[in-house]
Structure formats: C-alpha cells, structure tokens
Amino acid sequence: MSxxxxxxxESLGDWRGALLTRIRRTINDAAPGVVEEIKWRKASNPLGVPTWSHNGIICTGESYKDKVKLTFMRGRDLDDAQGLFNVPADGVRRAIDFKEADALDExxxxxxxxxxxxxxxxxxxxG
Structure with a gap:
C-alpha cells in the first residue's frame, strides 16, 4: 500500500493530483527533512489533507473541485518576494489558490x- x-x-486522478505531485516534489526538494503526513480526516474528506512540517507546520495542500489551495500556517510572516499569495490573509495564515490553467513557479x-x-x-x- 502507498x-x-x-x-x-492519486485519489484525485486529474489535474489537481498532477499539480499536487509537482508541489510535493518542490516542497521536498526545498526542505530536506520535511515531514509529510495527512491531517484532518473527516467523513466529508476521509483521505484528509496533505501537510508538510519542519519544526512546525509549513503548509497544507487542500483540493477542491476547481482549485488546489496551498495554505502556509505562518504566511503573514513571510516576505513572499514573488507575490505568490493570492488569497486574502486569514489571521496569520496566507494561501495560494491554483486553478487548472495556472502555472506553478517552482x-x-x-x-x-x-x-x-x-x-x-x-x-x-x-505568529
């Protein structure tokens, strides 16, 4: 079993899974020693939310019908020099919504x- x-x-089976695969590879390359796990399993999302941590949660990768949302737990404290964040801040968290046609700047x-x-x-x- 994987x-x-x-x-x-793999359960996504479409562009969202392909995008999350690229995001996952980018995170793992950028953060040696990162811990990958699934959190927040519930009836409406039994496979949970992919989460990447290194001395605390870095980000989560949620999937919706029309987007993949990458949420950084301490996003408010990040410079984001390239302007990736495109979702209004939610307290300390900030997020990037990726739609199907969006490019990923690895x-x-x-x-x-x-x-x-x-x-x-x-x-x-x-934070």
Whole structure:
C-alpha cells in the first residue's frame, strides 16, 4: 500500500493530483527533512489533507473541485518576494489558490518554503 499522501494525491486522478505531485516534489526538494503526513480526516474528506512540517507546520495542500489551495500556517510572516499569495490573509495564515490553467513557479514556491522553514527553525512561534 502507498503512503497516505500518495494515496490522497492519486485519489484525485486529474489535474489537481498532477499539480499536487509537482508541489510535493518542490516542497521536498526545498526542505530536506520535511515531514509529510495527512491531517484532518473527516467523513466529508476521509483521505484528509496533505501537510508538510519542519519544526512546525509549513503548509497544507487542500483540493477542491476547481482549485488546489496551498495554505502556509505562518504566511503573514513571510516576505513572499514573488507575490505568490493570492488569497486574502486569514489571521496569520496566507494561501495560494491554483486553478487548472495556472502555472506553478517552482523556484518561487521553493523560496517561499525555504523561508517558512527558516522561520520555523528560528523558534519564534508568536505568529
């Protein structure tokens, strides 16, 4: 049996799964030692939400019918030099909604992930 993150991604079976595969690879390349797991399983989403952590949660990858939402738990504290965040801030969290036709800027995403890891490693959890 595959790991739970792969199972979730494979269950999508369309562009969302392909995009999450690319996002996953980018995160893993940008954050050696990242921990992948599934969180928040519930009846309406039995396969849960892919989550990436390194000394705290970096981000989650939720899938909806029309988008993939990558939510950074401490997004408000990130510079986001390339302007990837396109969802209004929700407290400390910020997100990127990817629609089917959207391009994935792997270099910009990797930089954002690296920045999030550095923030987590700095130990300031005041967010």
């Amino acid at each position: 790991d739970p993150v792969s199972e979730k991604i 270099a910009a995403l990797a930089a954002l992930v690296s920045e999030a890891v550095a923030l987590n490693l700095a130990g300031d959890k005041s």
